[in-house]
Amino acid sequence: MSNPADELAELIRDARAHATWLRDAGEERVLRDRQAVALQRPPQAPSNQVRPARPPTAPAPIAKPAPVAQRPLAPPAPVAPPSGDPVARLAQIRADLGDCKRCKLCQKRKNLVFGVGNPRAELVFVGEGPGENEDLQGEPFVGAAGQLLDKMIEAMGLSRQQVYICNVVKCRPPGNRNPEPDEIEQCEPFLLQQLDAIRPKVVVALGKFAAQTLLRDPTSITRMRGQWRAYRGMKLMPTFHPSYLLRSPSEKRKAWDDLQLVMKELGLERPKK
Numbered sequence: 001m002s003n004p005a006d007e008l009a010e011l012i013r014d015a016r017a018h019a020t021w022l023r024d025a026g027e028e029r030v031l032r033d034r035q036a037v038a039l040q041r042p043p044q045a046p047s048n049q050v051r052p053a054r055p056p057t058a059p060a061p062i063a064k065p066a067p068v069a070q071r072p073l074a075p076p077a078p079v080a081p082p083s084g085d086p087v088a089r090l091a092q093i094r095a096d097l098g099d100c101k102r103c104k105l106c107q108k109r110k111n112l113v114f115g116v117g118n119p120r121a122e123l124v125f126v127g128e129g130p131g132e133n134e135d136l137q138g139e140p141f142v143g144a145a146g147q148l149l150d151k152m153i154e155a156m157g158l159s160r161q162q163v164y165i166c167n168v169v170k171c172r173p174p175g176n177r178n179p180e181p182d183e184i185e186q187c188e189p190f191l192l193q194q195l196d197a198i199r200p201k202v203v204v205a206l207g208k209f210a211a212q213t214l215l216r217d218p219t220s221i222t223r224m225r226g227q228w229r230a231y232r233g234m235k236l237m238p239t240f241h242p243s244y245l246l247r248s249p250s251e252k253r254k255a256w257d258d259l260q261l262v263m264k265e266l267g268l269e270r271p272k273k
């Protein structure tokens with residue numbers, strides 16, 4: 001986001017998502033956790049025992065709620081050692097997912113969107129989650145943003161079949177809202193298994209949500225993009241999401257700069273026209 005109106009819109013979106021989460025998580029638990037943060041002790045389960053009264057000091061400050069992307073997700077599982085044929089591994093991971101009902105996104109999805117491309121790809125693109133077209137077709141990035149992603153991949157001298165494309169969550173969040181922490185917690189382990197099976201040299205995180213979630217880093221995508229990050233033994237490049245580039249075409253130049261860093265890392269030549 002580069003202009004104040006975009007930043008304000010982003011803040012409002014985060015605040016709304018946070019309000020939804022507060023409601024879903026249940027105010028009581030949130031207040032208990034906040035109080036624990038304020039008192040700097042671990043949150044406690046409700047108990048029938050009488051709690052000692054707070055010392056008669058000034059009321060403890062209520063901790064400022066963290067924006068959505070900063071909410072602590074559990075740390076991701078450790079990197080698995082390389083294990084055999086990536087084709088077989090991916091097939092096994094897909095089979096393990098099955099007709100997944102691990103989170104509420106299963107209720108409205110039409111298709112689970114696992115991922116497509118080369119199981120031995122050196123380059124993996126990770127988006128946020130399927131949109132409407134992806135949900136209908138069961139394949140990531142097939143709508144307008146997908147068409148732009150295809151052009152970006154082709155500009156790198158690659159094809160969609162040569163890279164691997166997937167998302168942080170595999171089922172469409174209703175109305176294309178951001179995936180929620182409980183949904184990420186259920187789904188991300190499968191993404192990590194996919195990445196561990198493919199073992200690409202480079203992961204490109206498409207957009208704020210994917211970058212912040214994978215890296216557990218709330219820094220804005222505007223500041224994160226274009227900087228290499230270490231990620232599970234791979235190199236990760238955060239860049240703008242194609243949907244954002246469709247809304248802000250003047251930012252395409254920066255995304256292209258990021259992709260050129262990726263090309264350099266992979267020893268790719270820019271294709272001749």
Ligand code: URA
Pocket residue numbers: 127128129130131134139140141142145146167243
């Ligand atoms: N946006 C995403 O983040 N992923 C898709 O698969 C499609 C649109």
